[in-house]
Amino acid sequence: MASIQIEKLEKSYGHVSVLHGVDLDIADGEFIVLVGPSGCGKSTLLRMIAGLEDVSSGEIRIAGNRVNDLHPKDRDIAMVFQSYALYPHMTVAQNMSYSLRLRNIAKDTIGSAVAAAASKLGLDPLLERRPKALSGGQRQRVAMGRAIVRQPKAFLFDEPLSNLDARLREQMRAEIKKMHGDLKATSIYVTHDQIEAMTLADRIVAMHGGVVQQIGSPLELYDRPANLFVAGFIGSPGMNFLAATYAGGSVRLADGTLVALETVPALADGESVTLGIRPEHVVIANDGSGMRAAVELVEPTGFGIILHLSLHGLPFKIFTLDREALNSGKEIGVRFPAQYLHLFGTDEQRIA
Amino acid sequence: MKRSVLPTIAHRLAILCYIAFALFPLFWLLKVSVTPNDLLYSEGVRLWPSRTTWDHYAFVLQHSAFPTFFKNSVIVAASTAVVVTICASLSGYALSRFSFRAKYLIVALMLLTQMFPLVMLVAPIFKILSPLGLTNSLTGLVIVYTAFNVPFATFLMQSFFDGIPKDLEEAAMIDGATKFIAFRQIILPLTLPGIAATLGFVFTAAWSELLFALMLINGNSAATFPVGLLTFVSKFSVDFGQMMAAGVMALIPAALFFLLIQRYLVQGLTAGAVKG
Amino acid sequence: MRKPWLKRLAHASEPWLYSAPSLILIIAVMLVPLVVGISYAFRDIQLLNPFSGGFIGIEHFRDLAKDAAFYTALKNTLWWTGASVILQFFFGLFLALLLDKPFWGRGLVQALVFLPWAVPSFLAGLNWAWLFNPVIGPIPHWLFALGLMDQPGNILSDPRHAMWGPIVANVWWGIPFFAITLLAALQAIPRDLYEAASIDGANWFQRFRSITLPFLAPTIAITVLLRTVWISNFADLIVVMTGGGPADRTQIVASYIFTQAFKRLDFGYASAIALVLLVLLLVYSMLIILLRQTLLNKD
Numbered sequence: 001m002a003s004i005q006i007e008k009l010e011k012s013y014g015h016v017s018v019l020h021g022v023d024l025d026i027a028d029g030e031f032i033v034l035v036g037p038s039g040c041g042k043s044t045l046l047r048m049i050a051g052l053e054d055v056s057s058g059e060i061r062i063a064g065n066r067v068n069d070l071h072p073k074d075r076d077i078a079m080v081f082q083s084y085a086l087y088p089h090m091t092v093a094q095n096m097s098y099s100l101r102l103r104n105i106a107k108d109t110i111g112s113a114v115a116a117a118a119s120k121l122g123l124d125p126l127l128e129r130r131p132k133a134l135s136g137g138q139r140q141r142v143a144m145g146r147a148i149v150r151q152p153k154a155f156l157f158d159e160p161l162s163n164l165d166a167r168l169r170e171q172m173r174a175e176i177k178k179m180h181g182d183l184k185a186t187s188i189y190v191t192h193d194q195i196e197a198m199t200l201a202d203r204i205v206a207m208h209g210g211v212v213q214q215i216g217s218p219l220e221l222y223d224r225p226a227n228l229f230v231a232g233f234i235g236s237p238g239m240n241f242l243a244a245t246y247a248g249g250s251v252r253l254a255d256g257t258l259v260a261l262e263t264v265p266a267l268a269d270g271e272s273v274t275l276g277i278r279p280e281h282v283v284i285a286n287d288g289s290g291m292r293a294a295v296e297l298v299e300p301t302g303f304g305i306i307l308h309l310s311l312h313g314l315p316f317k318i319f320t321l322d323r324e325a326l327n328s329g330k331e332i333g334v335r336f337p338a339q340y341l342h343l344f345g346t347d348e349q350r351i352a
Numbered sequence: 353m354k355r356s357v358l359p360t361i362a363h364r365l366a367i368l369c370y371i372a373f374a375l376f377p378l379f380w381l382l383k384v385s386v387t388p389n390d391l392l393y394s395e396g397v398r399l400w401p402s403r404t405t406w407d408h409y410a411f412v413l414q415h416s417a418f419p420t421f422f423k424n425s426v427i428v429a430a431s432t433a434v435v436v437t438i439c440a441s442l443s444g445y446a447l448s449r450f451s452f453r454a455k456y457l458i459v460a461l462m463l464l465t466q467m468f469p470l471v472m473l474v475a476p477i478f479k480i481l482s483p484l485g486l487t488n489s490l491t492g493l494v495i496v497y498t499a500f501n502v503p504f505a506t507f508l509m510q511s512f513f514d515g516i517p518k519d520l521e522e523a524a525m526i527d528g529a530t531k532f533i534a535f536r537q538i539i540l541p542l543t544l545p546g547i548a549a550t551l552g553f554v555f556t557a558a559w560s561e562l563l564f565a566l567m568l569i570n571g572n573s574a575a576t577f578p579v580g581l582l583t584f585v586s587k588f589s590v591d592f593g594q595m596m597a598a599g600v601m602a603l604i605p606a607a608l609f610f611l612l613i614q615r616y617l618v619q620g621l622t623a624g625a626v627k628g
Numbered sequence: 629m630r631k632p633w634l635k636r637l638a639h640a641s642e643p644w645l646y647s648a649p650s651l652i653l654i655i656a657v658m659l660v661p662l663v664v665g666i667s668y669a670f671r672d673i674q675l676l677n678p679f680s681g682g683f684i685g686i687e688h689f690r691d692l693a694k695d696a697a698f699y700t701a702l703k704n705t706l707w708w709t710g711a712s713v714i715l716q717f718f719f720g721l722f723l724a725l726l727l728d729k730p731f732w733g734r735g736l737v738q739a740l741v742f743l744p745w746a747v748p749s750f751l752a753g754l755n756w757a758w759l760f761n762p763v764i765g766p767i768p769h770w771l772f773a774l775g776l777m778d779q780p781g782n783i784l785s786d787p788r789h790a791m792w793g794p795i796v797a798n799v800w801w802g803i804p805f806f807a808i809t810l811l812a813a814l815q816a817i818p819r820d821l822y823e824a825a826s827i828d829g830a831n832w833f834q835r836f837r838s839i840t841l842p843f844l845a846p847t848i849a850i851t852v853l854l855r856t857v858w859i860s861n862f863a864d865l866i867v868v869m870t871g872g873g874p875a876d877r878t879q880i881v882a883s884y885i886f887t888q889a890f891k892r893l894d895f896g897y898a899s900a901i902a903l904v905l906l907v908l909l910l911v912y913s914m915l916i917i918l919l920r921q922t923l924l925n926k927d
Contacts, residue, residue, distance in 0.1 A: 051525075087523075102527060374743055378743070454644075592764045603746075603747060607746045617808055
């Protein structure tokens with residue numbers, strides 16, 4: 001296992017720049033998740049670490065050694081592909097042992113490594129099958145098995161669960177987390193699914209437009225998103241945003257309502273800000289206090305209820321566990337608890 | 353679901369017409385080749401003679417150099433097929449997997465080779481090969497046929513490679529393979545249908561080639577089947593039975609090879625067609 | 629930071645290493661002889677004349693401009709190529725459509741109807757020449773029975789209709805090529821498009837026009853282009869079946885080149901004709917590609 005350092009990493013195809021100076025320090029044994037919408041550069045970054053894409057400028061170090069010019073095979077990393085990329089003409093056992101065979105490792109060593117990985121993943125009865133004869137979930141396991149048979153310096157995952165159905169995805173997510181707990185392997189995991197990011201990561205790297213937006217633990221990103229992008233991307237349903245102006249310790253919403261803030265930011269009165277609050281933090285005020293919002297749609301998810309509202313004519317969502325919300329009339333009152341408010345400036349960065 | 357049977361009947365009838373049109377000439381070849389000489393004219397338009405004979409085949413095999421021609425043709429066609437497939441796999445792979453500036457130049461060059469009558473090359477090629485001692489030799493023929501068939505075979509192989517996901521090579525490289533090992537151990541085994549199609553296509557083409565075989569070879573020792581058949585035809589131009597017996601024998605290897613590979617051919621072209 | 633130059637060199641040369649065997653062969657056996665062949669067009673190359681070989685400039689082309697046989701051949705080439713390509717295309721397209729839907733025994737049918745492609749071209753020529761021969765073949769007798777002929781004669785020696793002989797042989801031989809390529813393209817069309825169109829209420833012909841044809845168009849364009857060029861150059865059938873006769877009625881440019889080169893052994897003149905043909909075909913291809921480009925840009 002090893003640490004990975006990435007410094008001022010840039011990537012461009014001709015004149016099109018897709019990564020703009022990424023800096024990232026990954027500790028030995030850490031589980032890092034790169035998250036962002038498609039086209040944000042997360043997969044490119046992963047493929048550059050793997051050596052599948054050339055580095056335009058900047059530096060990648062694995063275990064302290066510069067690997068920019070190293071061929072993928074010399075970087076000693078393992079990767080799980082979105083398509084699994086299992087070799088169709090090899091059996092499961094051959095797929096898993098291919099990397100070891102390429103390294104001319106003794107037959108019995110290979111045998112025991114494959115057996116160990118197979119039993120860990122529950123693949124023992126499938127070892128002689130071809131990938132074609134496996135289900136999606138089984139293929140995914142084989143792809144994982146292929147990665148863990150050798151002890152690489154790092155594991156790279158490129159959206160490994162996106163081809164599975166919801167149930168399997170949940171199950172494999174837990175297994176990946178458990179496996180990381182066992183192996184303590186440095187891992188970099190790419191996904192566009194923020195739940196995967198939240199549940200798996202030691203630290204999340206949120207990316208957008210080829211730029212790292214925020215690096216931090218899942219709860220840091222959830223509690224204190226660094227900018228509008230991260231605030232909107234992390235959490236489901238997404239955070240509500242309301243345009244507002246600052247007014248001496250409070251913010252004034254479009255309809256003139258004053259919302260009190262917890263702390264006093266360094267802002268001048270009248271400055272435009274964006275107020276953010278997560279749907280699960282909005283309080284429904286049945287006593288007639290709070291702002292009035294029209295109920296447009298009620299979505300029960302079983303666990304909770306999502307209310308689609310119109311607040312000052314803008315879409316607004318609430319997530320609540322209170323079944324009473326199912327019976328809400330045409331209009332309800334909402335209150336914003338001060339400790340859950342997020343404030344962003346016109347530059348989209350967090351103020352408070 | 354109950355549908356009208358009329359379209360189905362029309363469909364089968366149309367198919368039958370095509371089969372009849374495709375096979376009738378070959379059937380006629382076979383029919384004349386087994387018709388005894390005395391019935392040839394009296395039963396000229398009958399679909400099958402009242403008596404059949406293998407005499408024509410026996411004569412062709414015993415009284416001519418056809419066994420030699422046959423052997424030469426097999427050697428030339430098989431070697432050409434193998435060499436072309438190796439070259440075309442490599443160049444098809446390059447066109448499919450690398451993006452480099454000269455790629456379009458190479459494609460243009462290969463297209464150009466399909467644009468002019470090959471007759472134009474006979475004299476220059478003869479001039480180039482003759483000081484090398486490659487005229488009147490099977491090796492010379494193999495070299496010429498290989499070059500002629502490489503462009504199309506390259507495009508064919510490229511379309512097969514295009515159908516194989518790039519992920520597989522990347523996975524292999526991460527597993528510790530060099531690009532060439534990934535090509536040999538992962539990609540090539542997956543293109544076996546493509547390789548079969550290319551082998552069959554080139555074998556058939558090389559088996560059939562007449563012009564250069566005629567021009568580069570003189571004498572029977574290195575002549576191929578088409579040359580032999582043509583000289584036979586001009587020499588014995590009255591004995592239709594024997595000519596057609598020779599024709600049937602010329603047809604069999606090419607037809608067999610083609611029947612084996614034709615479904616891969618459609619597959620390969622489909623793989624390419626997906627990409628547009 | 630730049631990569632070490634050696635590494636960059638190795639990286640850049642990789643595709644060349646893969647292409648090298650093919651490229652070397654093509655250049656040595658096709659490109660160099662092509663250039664030499666083009667140079668022959670400007671020289672006096674006659675095999676039987678030991679004093680030939682000198683540079684004569686554009687004299688061959690001057691002769692060519694006055695060569696009535698060449699113009700006849702050019703006209704015949706248009707006729708031969710046009711009729712062959714059109715017939716091959718329509719029969720090939722129809723066959724591909726027939727084979728596109730699954731039915732019992734499709735694999736076998738496909739193998740059988742594609743078989744003519746495997747027949748060596750000279751043998752196909754001989755075979756059809758025999759079929760047209762009233763002594764040995766049935767076709768003249770059939771045509772006679774149908775009242776299309778006054779007596780069972782050989783169509784190949786009838787100056788008015790001789791061209792149909794090689795054309796029929798060519799169509800027979802070339803249908804599989806079109807059918808295979810078009811079938812491959814057909815099978816690449818997503819099935820759910822047809823289902824969607826059926827649900828929308830489109831009948832067979834509407835589906836064909838609005839889904840099949842647009843999807844096939846690129847394949848059709850490129851196949852017809854390549855085939856036209858190829859058939860213009862394809863002299864085997866004519867050389868074997870009629871040798872250009874009777875009275876040059878079936879002489880196409882490609883077979884005329886063949887005659888000049890191997891019957892009269894005048895390689896210089898043959899190369900000059902070949903060069904003209906090459907230029908004409910290049911111009912034709914450019915025009916088609918330009919046309920396609922403008923059509924594409926219009927959308």
